[in-house]
Amino acid sequence: MPGAEMKVTAKRIAELTEEIRLHDRAYYVDAQPKISDLEYDRLMLELKSLEKQFPNLVQSDSPTQRIGDQPVSHLKQVPHTVRMLSIDNTYSIDELLDYGIKTEAALGGPAEWVVELKIDGVAATIVYENGELVRALTRGNGEVGDDITHNIRTIADVPLRLTTKNPPPILEVRGEVYMANSDLVRLNEKQAAAGQQPYANTRNVSAGSIRLLDPRICADRNLRVFCHGTGMCEGLTSNNHLDFLREIGSYGLPPTPDVEGFSSIKKTAEHCERIVDTLHDLDFEVDGLVIKLNRFDQREALGARSKSPRWLIAYKWEKYEAVTTLNSIEVQVGKTGAITPVANLEPVELAGTTVSRASLHNAEEIERKDIRVGDTVVVEKAGKIIPHIVRVETHKREGKHVPKYQFPTTCPECSTPLSKDEGGVYIRCTNIECPAQLRERIRYFATRNAMDIEGLGDKIVDQIVSGGMVKNYGDLYRLTIEQLKELPRMGVGSSTKLVKAIQASKDAGLARLLNALSIRHVGITVAKVLARNFKDLNVLQNATAEELSNVDEVGDIIAESVAAFFASDYGRDTVNDLNDIGLKMSADHPGDSLGGSEKLVGKTLVVTGTLSKYTRDEIKNLIEQHGGKASSSVSKKTDFVVAGEKAGSKKAKAESLGVKIISEDEFESLIN
Numbered sequence: 001m002p003g004a005e006m007k008v009t010a011k012r013i014a015e016l017t018e019e020i021r022l023h024d025r026a027y028y029v030d031a032q033p034k035i036s037d038l039e040y041d042r043l044m045l046e047l048k049s050l051e052k053q054f055p056n057l058v059q060s061d062s063p064t065q066r067i068g069d070q071p072v073s074h075l076k077q078v079p080h081t082v083r084m085l086s087i088d089n090t091y092s093i094d095e096l097l098d099y100g101i102k103t104e105a106a107l108g109g110p111a112e113w114v115v116e117l118k119i120d121g122v123a124a125t126i127v128y129e130n131g132e133l134v135r136a137l138t139r140g141n142g143e144v145g146d147d148i149t150h151n152i153r154t155i156a157d158v159p160l161r162l163t164t165k166n167p168p169p170i171l172e173v174r175g176e177v178y179m180a181n182s183d184l185v186r187l188n189e190k191q192a193a194a195g196q197q198p199y200a201n202t203r204n205v206s207a208g209s210i211r212l213l214d215p216r217i218c219a220d221r222n223l224r225v226f227c228h229g230t231g232m233c234e235g236l237t238s239n240n241h242l243d244f245l246r247e248i249g250s251y252g253l254p255p256t257p258d259v260e261g262f263s264s265i266k267k268t269a270e271h272c273e274r275i276v277d278t279l280h281d282l283d284f285e286v287d288g289l290v291i292k293l294n295r296f297d298q299r300e301a302l303g304a305r306s307k308s309p310r311w312l313i314a315y316k317w318e319k320y321e322a323v324t325t326l327n328s329i330e331v332q333v334g335k336t337g338a339i340t341p342v343a344n345l346e347p348v349e350l351a352g353t354t355v356s357r358a359s360l361h362n363a364e365e366i367e368r369k370d371i372r373v374g375d376t377v378v379v380e381k382a383g384k385i386i387p388h389i390v391r392v393e394t395h396k397r398e399g400k401h402v403p404k405y406q407f408p409t410t411c412p413e414c415s416t417p418l419s420k421d422e423g424g425v426y427i428r429c430t431n432i433e434c435p436a437q438l439r440e441r442i443r444y445f446a447t448r449n450a451m452d453i454e455g456l457g458d459k460i461v462d463q464i465v466s467g468g469m470v471k472n473y474g475d476l477y478r479l480t481i482e483q484l485k486e487l488p489r490m491g492v493g494s495s496t497k498l499v500k501a502i503q504a505s506k507d508a509g510l511a512r513l514l515n516a517l518s519i520r521h522v523g524i525t526v527a528k529v530l531a532r533n534f535k536d537l538n539v540l541q542n543a544t545a546e547e548l549s550n551v552d553e554v555g556d557i558i559a560e561s562v563a564a565f566f567a568s569d570y571g572r573d574t575v576n577d578l579n580d581i582g583l584k585m586s587a588d589h590p591g592d593s594l595g596g597s598e599k600l601v602g603k604t605l606v607v608t609g610t611l612s613k614y615t616r617d618e619i620k621n622l623i624e625q626h627g628g629k630a631s632s633s634v635s636k637k638t639d640f641v642v643a644g645e646k647a648g649s650k651k652a653k654a655e656s657l658g659v660k661i662i663s664e665d666e667f668e669s670l671i672n
Contacts, residue, residue: 009054013062016047020063021163024156025252061132061160065153075211076147077140081172081232084125084139086307087290089314093269094608096291097632098649099313100265103293106302106310111293113268114241115275116228116259118288118314121178122207125231126152131167133160138210142307151210152177154219163252168235173248175227175256179206180283181391182368183222192395201321202285228256228290240294261294266632272315280361280388283368287382288316319382321390322355324348326375329360329405333413333436335444335518337428341366341407343377343389351381358387362425363407370394372402411436432570438472439465441518445473449524449621450516451505455498463487473517474577476502510537510587517574519565521558524621529553530562537585541566541575599671600628603639606654609647613664626671634659642667 020043026034044063051058058065090096104111123139136152137145152158155177162171179187179202187205188198199205209221227248230236238244245255262268272289279286292312293299302310325346332340341360348355358379360366369392371377376396381387410417411429413436420427429437439461446456453476464470469483479502484495508516514527514537522530533551534540540562548559565571579585605623607616607630614622619642620630634641634653641647641654641661654661662670 006054006057009050010057013047013050013054013057016043016050017059017062019043020047021159021161021252024063024159025163063160065160074213077144078135078137078147079144080125080137080140080142081127084123084142084145084174084231085304085309086142087312087314088308089288089316091316091318093273093315094648094650096272096313096315097265097269100268100291101633103302103311104265107298110264111298112240112295113262113265114259114292114294115262115268115271116256116290116292117282117286118290118316119176119178119226119256120203120285120287121176121226122203122210123174124148124152124177124210124225125172125174126158126225126227127231128162128167128171128173130169131162131164133158146211148210150215151212151218151223152225154215155223155225157254158225159252164250167251168233170232170234171236171248171251172231172233173227173253174229174231175225177206177210177223177225178202178284179209179221179223181285182283185370185391185394187221188393188395198393198395224284225254226256227253239296241292241296242294244296269632276317276382279382280359280365285390287319288314290314317382318351319380320351321378321380322348322350323376323378323393324355326371326373326377326389328373329366329371331408331412333411333429333434333440335437335440336520337430337432337434337437338426339363339408339411339418339428343371345377345379348379350379350387355379355381355387358389360389363427364425366405366407370404372405374400374402413437433471435465438470442470442473442476444518445476445516447516448618449512451508451512453498453505454501455494456502460487460490460498472577473574474581477506477578477581477583506581506583509584510535513537513578513583513585514540517565519562521561526554526558528624531587535587537575537579541571600626603628604631604637605629605640605642605667606631606634606638606650607642607644608650609644611642611644611664613668619664619667622671640667640670 020040023033023035023040023043026032047062048064051062051064090099100111100113125137125139125145126133127135133149133153135147136149138148139145153160181202184199184202184205191198205221206223209218209223212218228245230244236244236247238247242259242261245259249255260271262271268291272291275289290312291314293302299309299311304310326343327346328344329341330344332342334340341363343358343360345356345358360371365371369389371389371392376393378390378393379387380390407427408418411431411434414429414431414434416429416431416434418427419430431437442456442461442465443458445451446453446461456476464479464487467487469479470476479499481492481495481499484490484498485492490498509531511524511528511531514522514530515524529551530540530548534543543563545556545559545563548554548562549556551559554562566575575585600623605628607619607623611619623630631638634650634657636657636659638654638657638659641651641659642664643651643654643661644664651661653659
């Protein structure tokens with residue numbers, strides 16, 4: 001009977017082991033847990049109980065064997081089978097573009113690119129043989145690393161055995177060991193409770209923990225891993241990076257998240273500039289982006305230098321941190337009704353400037369980071385990102401009662417009940433007549449990329465809206481000199497000038513008008529696309545969502561938003577009113593569609609160096625507004641290179657090709 005009992009137990013242990021591995025994968029890799037923590041704990045408890053009864057049935061790769069009983073005596077030095085090289089980096093988008101152009105030239109044709117997050121952790125390599133974890137090493141000096149197998153085994157998202165029946169004979173994956181910001185908060189609470197010094201940042205904890213001799217301490221730190229590369233491998237089926245990430249994900253390994261592919265280095269660079277502003281959503285630290293060739297054959301063709309591969313580069317930015325106090329939280333109402341919480345901070349020096357405010361982005365971020373008024377917070381500024389709160393030093397609450405922040409349920413301006421976007425994170429005021437929304441819409445309507453009404457600044461907008469003089473866009477065009485001259489600091493001269501500027505904006509063109517209307521998901525780029533494809537607002541407002549989504553660069557979400565706007569009473573009334581007033585509703589030629597002239601039609605311009613009069617986006621928009629093409633790379637087809645201070649390789653290339661180099665003043669002469 002004992003033999004029969006053991007057979008039944010062995011079968012149950014195998015079932016539990018397989019089930020727990022699948023749940024580990026669902027939780028750590030797919031981010032879609034299928035059972036509750038309690039149910040998971042019950043499975044693990046049953047497995048532990050059975051293994052305790054029959055210790056001879058315990059396998060080395062059992063989920064219960066993650067944590068060793070005893071510390072190792074020392075860290076062994078183990079040679080890497082394939083060297084772990086470093087990554088060249090740049091802090092300049094222009095240099096990134098130049099790197100991509102040179103890389104494609106070396107390949108003799110276009111390349112596929114991928115962009116992935118550069119996790120601020122500790123590099124490690126993990127080796128599986130026939131599906132079983134056998135070894136893990138730090139980078140070390142690239143040739144030899146520390147054996148950290150005992151600690152890697154404690155990391156919950158690293159499978160001890162790959163979840164596949166046909167594993168590669170040898171699979172060496174490389175990745176980054178990191179700690180989540182939320183876990184650092186919890187760890188520092190424990191440190192404070194024990195009377196010990198709290199840790200400064202997640203990277204230091206990760207680097208120290210992964211090299212500890214006692215795996216039980218490392219296990220308590222709740223480290224994580226993201227996998228992003230390969231060492232020695234036999235039996236992989238993928239031949240490009242995106243497929244590789246999917247393949248290792250199918251084995252139960254956690255691939256690095258949010259990786260995107262692009263067909264050109266220009267689109268790659270544009271994505272890099274966009275994604276920087278979204279990184280506040282992450283619960284882990286990122287110190288850059290890694291740009292890689294997607295195809296393995298192209299990587300092999302380029303090879304490597306002595307210290308770094310030629311087929312990838314890191315785009316990085318400087319990061320600055322400071323610790324300060326959160327004095328209060330206020331909410332602002334945006335032009336589309338989105339309610340944005342803003343932190344009022346005790347002023348602190350950060351990257352050479354005094355910071356007293358930081359965006360909290362949305363209610364979910366406040367909840368996720370447990371941000372409360374009176375807290376000690378860590379504020380970060382990275383690259384061009386506005387300051388944001390990285391984490392709360394909860395251990396400094398020191399037992400004080402700090403109540404949770406209660407997000408408002410009604411609009412602070414018009415008291416309308418707030419509503420959360422379906423499937424989204426933003427909470428909005430749905431009252432289209434909300435005075436706060438109106439103020440923001442009128443402000444945006446007058447901006448340079450919209451109707452470009454010079455003289456209609458924030459203070460005047462506040463006065464004409466709060467005074468009831470303007471209740472919609474059309475009212476702007478009905479303003480008179482007599483009305484405006486009664487406003488503080490507005491005499492007859494200023495009023496006359498402003499009225500002329502407002503009336504002149506009637507001819508701004510379709511693209512500017514579409515951007516100015518504050519339609520959700522429509523910015524200047526989408527507005528230009530819509531103007532170019534539909535050419536007349538009367539045609540556009542009758543287009544269906546399906547017709548709109550068939551346009552390149554207009555996805556389903558944008559299409560539905562545009563169609564809904566023009567189908568609404570507010571949208572129809574707005575367009576009819578502006579049409580009656582005499583605004584230009586068509587895009588008859590390139591200048592009209594971009595709100596400018598035709599003086600650069602057929603011309604390609606490249607901008608390089610530091611400009612004194614314009615931001616890079618502003619001058620790009622000016623080029624397009626006057627019918628020209630703004631390019632990121634210099635070639636024989638380039639007509640002009642606009643060079644600011646510290647112009648580098650692009651200016652040199654223009655000189656070698658005989659392309660005309662002009663200053664900002666000369667550029668202005670071209671378009672005026």
